[in-house]
Amino acid sequence: MSRDDGLYRVPAVEYEIYLSPIYRVPVLYLRLMHVPDTDCMDLPSLYRWLVPLLFKEQLQDVGVLGAISIANHPASQVPTNFVHPCNTSEAMEQALPLAKHSSVKPEAYLILWMGIVGGSVGLEVPLAMVSETVCSPE
Template sequence: MESTGIAEEDDDEEALVRSPRKKEQRPVVVYDIVYSPSYRVPVLYLILKHAPGANIYELLVPISSQPQMQHTGLSGALSLTDHPVTGLPVYFVHPCRTAEAMAAVRGVSSEGPVEYLMLWFGLVGSSVGLAVPVALAEALQNER
């Protein structure tokens, strides 16, 4: 074999070995909805993945909703608790005023469960970045 005078990378004992770059993972939010028999409303639980030390208010709560979310109740409307199914620590949107807020939005109308959940997503879900896709909302509207 002819030598070109250029050392092959594999043969260079002094070459720095580059470690493969780790792909930076974006934060992922897993939303769970569990009905609370004590509050008699759905409760929204949030699990943050790949976001160590992230400020949940800055990450999820729209700027327009931050003041009311942070100043509702003793520790805010967004708190830490144990997930009712898994037992793992999670954030949740505190349900203490959900029934009152839903009554104000619903008025005296008597919609079914699908309409209730659509209103609930708009009221509770939108406060932490959860929304019903437009195509699904339209499909549900057309089914009525």
């Protein structure tokens, strides 16, 4: 934590979801804010503040650069960090057997996806949201 005008400031993160036109899966964009004495785009800072220890090695070992990359934001075109979608389809197929994959509601797919992808960068899905979306009868 750092001091800011006598108050402790905790880093904040802004998460946004966009559909990848190339991979045809959701992509999680994230922006770290209020980080003392560091560049918010700096990958070591992102890993330090957002990635739980359980996921650090796994995320760093994806591809050449790791699972967290930087690209122009789809709406603002400002360079922004995102979780690369290259392994999303495989992860979702493991979580949802192919037979269920086609029948799952979009809301349930997104909640499950947020649990898998978001959990790796500190985004927690509230249990009540999971219960309402995934467990509710049609």
